[in-house]
Amino acid sequence: MTSHSLALLSLKSSPFPQKPVLFLSMFSVALQAPLSTQYLWDRISEDLGFNGSRRSECSNSSVPPDPLQKEVETLTAHWNLYISLGFFLVGIMVVPLLGSWSDMAGRRPVLILPNIGLALQAVVYLVVMYLKLPVVYFLVGRLLSGLSGDFNAILAGISGSFRDVGQHHWSYINPFWLVLATNVASALYAFLFVHESVYPDPSAKLLTARHHKAVWHLYSTGGSSGEDGGRLRRCKLWLYTLCFFLVVTVHFGSRDLFVLYELSSPLCWGSALIGYGSAAQHLAYLSSLLGLKVMQRCLKDSWVALVGLASNITGLVVFSVADTTELMFTGYGLCFLFMAATPVLRSKLSKLVGPSEQGALFASVACVESLCFLVGSSIFNSLYPASLHFMKGFPFLFAALVLFIPAGIIGWVCAFILFIVFLILNR
Template sequence: MSDGDFTTMVSPEESAEDSDRPKLRRCIPAVVTVEPVLFLSMFAMALQGPLTTQYLWERLSSDLGYNGTRIQGCTNNQSSAGDPLQQEVQSLTSHWSLYINLGGFIIGVFSVMLLGPWSDKVGRRPVLILPSIGLALQAAIYLIVMYQELHVGFFLLGRFISGITGDFNMILAGCFSYIADVSDKQSRTFRVAILEACLGIAGMVASIIGGHWITAQGYINPFWMVFAVNLFTALYIYFCVQESVKDRKPSILFTYRHYKSVFHLFTEKEENNRRGKLFLYSLALLLVVTVHMGAKDLFVIYELSYPLCWHSDLIGYGSAAEHLTYLSSLAGLRLFQLCLADSWVAEMGFISNISGLIVISLAATTPIMFTGYGLRFFAMATTPVIRSKLSKLVEEDEQGALFSSMACVEGLSFLLATGVFNSLYPATLHFMKGFPFLFGALVLLIPAGIIGLIEVCEQKPTYSQFSEIS
């Protein structure tokens, strides 16, 4: 295949066709852009994630001959807590989650760094359609594994295919780049927060549905839904999403220049210490996402085992409470922006997140666990602030490169989350089961300090919603 096969050419005929496309694709109000894309993709991801973990638990339990709490019920006694077979199931489930996540994230980092800068030239729509198709193919592989009862290692093949096409990280990068294209600096933080609220609403709905669905019908039908939703998302992007990049140009996909453009963001010297701020905000995002994803991966395993011993319906409600923080954080962000600078809003988010994780680390009963979820009501106010501040540091034609690099940062976060938290959990079971959550709370002190330090160094006399926050 020649280089020309990977080049987007804009001919006069295609330009004329493009001018007609908005009329054909205007199937939604103009105020709605990529929010449904992120909603649908997150719905599929949130439906798939806990179900995959539970399938791993059930399958590995069956292989080891462990029936545990699923058959006997969960009795609050030390024999259940110290059951070596249950601990082996927990460890295997945790480690297989690590291997499956590693398989996709490593490949996805290199794909996203190609696709993100490429979208600055050819547009956002291609890099949104491609990962949606990849995620649909991943769901198809998972279905084959379940139908044929293949070894769980075949899940790695699905993650490999998804990673090549950019995975969910590319959808995130494409959607945030799109919003940066169509919003001004004053409204960007809130527009980004709306996107993140879409993540929360979709996750909440999917979690409630998934918990009851698996109880009623098992794993197969929910995964058919994941497959269908991802395919529908690709069709929605093609027919309903208008292109946000105004000056599109021909560009080769497979070229080192895309990697170079990402590297250029963090090496070029600019006024106002842009390079230093990019590094610091990227580090803050790395740590925040690492803790968020690390804790989220462990919630299901933590809830399945002694002393909580939750079943699928309670796991669904717990995941819904976790995703509800996106929506409550959006409301709180809009309220506190009236009187506080964005950075101080983020600091309040850190306080909420840290306090909730501490309570969860000590949870031995269902009410205490939900209290921890409740304390995290404002936890997701930090990431939209960080993304918005990063976006304001670069030019319009660098948004794709920036958010692809941030997708790589998040990919690295996933690696750290799965590597650190999924290894830390089985290693600390013997002295404190909730230690990984306490560890996450301590780690969050670092990004809280970074954002507070930058804000103090740039402090201005007046704090209001009309202040220009750099």
């Protein structure tokens, strides 16, 4: 799941014709994310001769852990990291081009191209599964998706158990056919029904340094228009971008570990429970959206973001000590508002620039998201195997601690505003 599920919270403000594109793309990404990790786990387990998660004594703490389990966990985490790294190196160059280019060439191409790339990725994954090719070919699929901008580019313009336990790795094929069909449908819908919101400039070029310069100009000057003066606007851009970076890095990094954490002891979840856990995680996007609408009626945006961060922090702390199914689902329940901060930060960034700079802003935010994907995957997929010997859930605790930084920044801004209001009222 690329940044990918974050768009659910943007549906409420997007034009109607674009909503099906966002939903279909989000659905395909959310569907394949946990399945990819499970497939890597099964293939690596098969190669190493490990089937500990299927032993009856897997969740029995009195039985010494199988040494192969740690190797499987480590290799799966590292392969997640390698795939993320390859995707980042391509996406960091492509996304700024697409985002800034869309300000001149139009938004529709940026809705169509990434879906084609995601469909090609699904085709590569299916070929790997049918032919049982080495998992390194998953990297080829991610590179193809990265070349088209992936789900981050789409932001410009059902979870559950899909596996039959008895069918081994072949049971991944049907879900990925669904992923492929969804991406093709999304691309066709964008081509046929989405109306252009920007008057296209036929002379607009994609491969030019101008697009990267537009992103640099935005952050070096604060943009040409917005709510505040240039210097204050530039300061806010950097602060809110830093908050966005930390929040999304934690989101991507911790998300990579949920399936690994649940597959191994002491939880030893099967595909059904992993499906329910994924469903609970994605229901939190809906509850965050509902909570966002309710809280915005009585709270300022900054306070809404703080409530969302508090929900995320408490849930991560519970995950860090979860050694039973009940505790794990308690953590999912506490995270029911964990995504409320992200759309607030997006909204604050969007309000700081003018309409003609929205594409450049999107490009910069998408680059930040790609960087979040790399940094989150690098830190958490490295930290997880390194902390297995002293605290398996330590990466979740570390994630909770990181979130105190954006909470502090946003809280400081809130306190400063309250102080100014207090001075004005007491003059």
